[in-house]
C-alpha cells in the first residue's frame with residue numbers, strides 16, 4: 032500500500048520506504064524544518080491534509096491500478112491465450128501508465144516464465160509487443176526516478192545550507208552578544224519565548240516591585256541575572272546538543288543519500304540487465320517466430336503438394352471405381368445369364384437325379400446279384416481249386432537238375448522221370464493254375480484274391496499248402512523270415528486285402544475281424560497265441576461246426592484292426608511254434624499250422640450279420656514214411672501226418688462224390704477245417720513242388736495226391752447226370768463274366784451320373800466326413816471287384832442324399848432347402864420273359880441272377896442285353 036502510494040504519487044517512480052516517508056514531506060514550497068523540530072498545530076493540520084490528499088490520490092491511482100491488476104493478473108501460461116484485441120486495447124489505453132511497477136515486472140516475468148515453460152520457447156507476436164511496451168514503460172519510470180533523485184538531492188543541499196545558517200545564528204546567540212537572533216528555528220523561537228518570558232517576568236517583577244519595596248529590587252535582579260545566566264547556559268547546552276543532533280542528522284542523511292544512490296544504481300543495473308535479458312529473449316523469440324514462419328511456409332508448400340498428389344490419386348481412384356462399376360455391371364449381367372443357364376441345367380440335372388435315385392435305389396439289388404454271379408463263377412470254377420507252385424532252386428543247391436519239363440498256360444505241368452529219359456518218362460498233370468519258379472508272391476495272390484472277397488461276403492474259405500518238407504509251403508503261406516511287403520505270403524496279403532475290402536464297404540457293412548492261430552501236432556490241437564507260459568495247452572475240437580465257425584472254441588481269439596496287428600500275431604504264433612520246435616526237433620515240418628480268420632459283418636441297413644471264416648493252413652511235410660525209415664517218435668509223427676493228410680484227401684473225395692457220409696472225424700485236421708470243407712465253402716490247395724531230381728519220387732507222390740483232389744470237382748462235373756461237359760461249363764462261365772462286365776458298365780454309367788451330380792458343388796449334399804467317389808477310387812485297388820465295392824459305398828451315400836434334400840433356386844445361387852423325399856419313379860425290371868436256354872435247367876443257370884436282365888428307363892442307364900447262357 033505504502034509502496035503503491037509512493038509510486039502513484041511520484042508518477043510511478045521506483046522508490047523504497049525511507050524515500051517514501053520523506054518524499055511525502057517534500058513539496059517544493061514547504062518550509063524547511065529540522066528533523067526533530069516539533070510541528071506547530073497549523074503545520075500538523077497542513078501535513079495531515081497533505082497526507083489525506085496523498086491517500087486520496089493513492090486510492091484513486093490504486094483504483095486505476097486495480098483495473099490494471101484485473102487486466103494483467105493472468106495466471107501462468109495464459110498470456111499467450113489473451114485475445115489480440117484485448118492486448119491492443121491495453122496497449123492503447125493509459126492503463127500501463129497507471130499500473131504499479133511491481134505489476135509491470137510481474138507481467139514481464141510472467142510472459143518470460145511462460146515462454147520458458149512452453150516447450151518451443153515461442154512468444155506470440157502480440158504478447159511480444161505487449162512485452163516491449165511494458166519494458167518501455169519501465170525504462171521511462173527509471174529515468175523519471177533518476178530525475179527525481181537529482182531534484183531531491185538538490186533539496187537536501189538547500190536544506191543543509193539552511194541548517195548551517197541556523198547553526199551560525201545559534202552560535203552567535205550562544206556567544207552572548209545579546210543580539211536578537213531572528214530565526215524561524217523552533218529552538219531559537221523557544222529561546223526567544225524564554226527571553227520574552229523572562230522579560231515578561233522581569234516586567235511583572237518590576238510592576239510587583241513597584242508595589243512592593245524598593246529594597247528587595249536589587250537582590251531580585253541579581254537572582255534574575257543568575258537565572259538568565261543559567262538559562263543562557265542551558266540554551267548554549269541545548270544549542271550544542273542541537274548541533275550534535277544536526278551533525279548526526281546530516282550524517283544519517285548523507286548515508287541515506289548514499290544508500291539510496293547505491294540502491295538506485297543497483298536497481299537500475301538489475302533493470303538494465305533484466306532489460307537486456309528481455310531484449311535478447313525478444314530477439315530470440317523474433318528469430319524463433321521467423322524460423323517458425325519459414326518452416327510453416329515450407330510445410331504449407333509441402334502440404335499443398337500433398338493435397339495436389341492426393342487430389343490426383345483420388346481422381347484416379349474415382350476413375351478406377353467408375354471402371355469397376357462398369358465391370359461389375361457387366362459381370363452381373365453375365366452372372367444372370369449364367370444363372371439362367373444354370374437353372375436350366377439344374378432342372379435337367381434334377382430329372383437325371385431322379386433317374387439316378389431310382390437306379391441307386393435298386394443298386395443294392397444289383398450288387399447282390401453281382402455277388403451271386405461272382406459266387407456262381409467261383410462255383411463254376413470249382414469249389415475246390417488246386418494251384419501248383421514250383422519253387423526255384425535254392426542258392427546252395429547242387430546239380431540243379433529239374434524234373435519240370437514244361438509249364439503250360441492252361442495249368443498243365445509236365446514232369447520227367449530222371450530214371451526214364453524221353454517221352455516215356457514224362458507225366459502230365461492238370462491243375463487250375465501252375466506257378467513257375469519265377470512267379471512272385473504278388474502274382475500268386477492275384478489269383479487268390481477272389482476267395483478273400485468271398486470271405487467278406489460270408490463264405491468260408493480254406494487255403495492250404497501241401498507238399499514235402501522244403502518245397503516252399505511256409506514261403507507261399509507266410510513268406511521268408513523277416514519278409515518285406517513285397518515278400519509277404521498269402522496270410523498277410525489275404526488279411527491286408529480283407530481290411531481293404533471291409534474299409535471300402537464301411538458305408539454299408541461294419542466288419543469285425545478276429546484271428547486264432549493253432550497247430551496240430553500228433554493229432555493234438557494247440558493254441559499258439561495263448562499267453563500262457565510253458566507248453567501250449569491241448570484244445571478240444573467241436574465235432575459239429577458252430578454257426579460262427581469256431582471249430583476250436585478254446586483257442587484264444589484276437590481281434591485285429593490292421594495288417595500290422597496280424598503280422599504281430601502271426602509272428603507271435605510262429606515264435607511259440609519255434610519254442611516248441613527246439614524241444615521237438617524241427618517240429619515245424621511235422622505239424623500243421625492253421626491261421627483262422629473270423630469275419631463278422633453287420634449289414635448297416637438291414638441290421639443282420641454275415642459270418643465268414645478263412646483257414647490259412649501250412650500243412651506238415653508230406654514225405655513218405657517208408658522212405659524215411661524212421662522209428663519211435665518220428666515214426667509216430669509221420670504216421671499222424673500221413674493219417675491227417677489222407678483224411679483230408681478222403682474228406683475232399685467224399686465231398687466230391689456227394690457221399691452222404693463225409694469222414695471229418697478221422698483226424699483233428701479235418702475236424703478243424705470242417706467248416707471250410709464242403710457245403711458252400713471254397714477250398715484252395717497249393718501243391719508245392721521241389722523241382723530237384725532227387726525229390727522226384729516225393730514230388731510225384733505229391734502231384735498224384737493233388738491230381739486226385741483237383742480231379743474231384745471236375746470229375747464230378749463230368750460225371751453229372753445233366754451230361755454237361757467242361758466245355759459247356761466254361762462257356763457258361765464266360766457268359767456270366769459277360770453279364771458281370773455289362774453290369775460293370777452299368778455301374779460305370781451310374782458313376783457318370785454321380786460325377787455329373789458332383790460337378791455342381793454345393794448341391795450334392797455330401798456329408799462331412801464322407802469320401803467322394805473319386806476319393807474312393809483313388810484309394811482302392813484296380814480290380815473290378817473292388818470297384819464294384821466302391822460303387823456300392825458311393826452310391827449308397829448318394830441315394831441317401833438324393834432322397835433327403837431339395838435344391839432351392841435363388842438369384843444368389845443354389846442352396847439346400849427343406850428336405851424332401853424324391854419319389855422313386857423308375858425301378859429296375861426283370862425282362863418281360865426270360866428265354867430259357869439249354870442250360871436253364873441246370874440249377875446254376877436257372878438262378879435268378881442269370882435269368883434277370885437289367886434294364887433302366889434312364890436314357891443314360893441303358894438296358895443290358897440279356898446274353899444266352
Ligand SMILES: Nc1ncnc2c1ncn2[C@@H]1O[C@H](COP(=O)(O)OP(=O)(O)OP(=O)(O)O)[C@@H](O)[C@H]1O
Pocket residue numbers: 421422423425468498499500501502503504505506507511619620621650651652719
Ligand atoms: N518261391 C520261392 N522263391 C524263393 N525261395 C523259396 C520259394 N519257395 C521256397 N523257398 C525257399 O525254400 C526253402 C524252404 O522253403 P519252406 O521252408 O517254405 O518249405 P516248407 O515246405 O515250408 O518246409 P517245412 O515243411 O519244413 O516247413 C526256404 O529257404 C524258402 O525261402
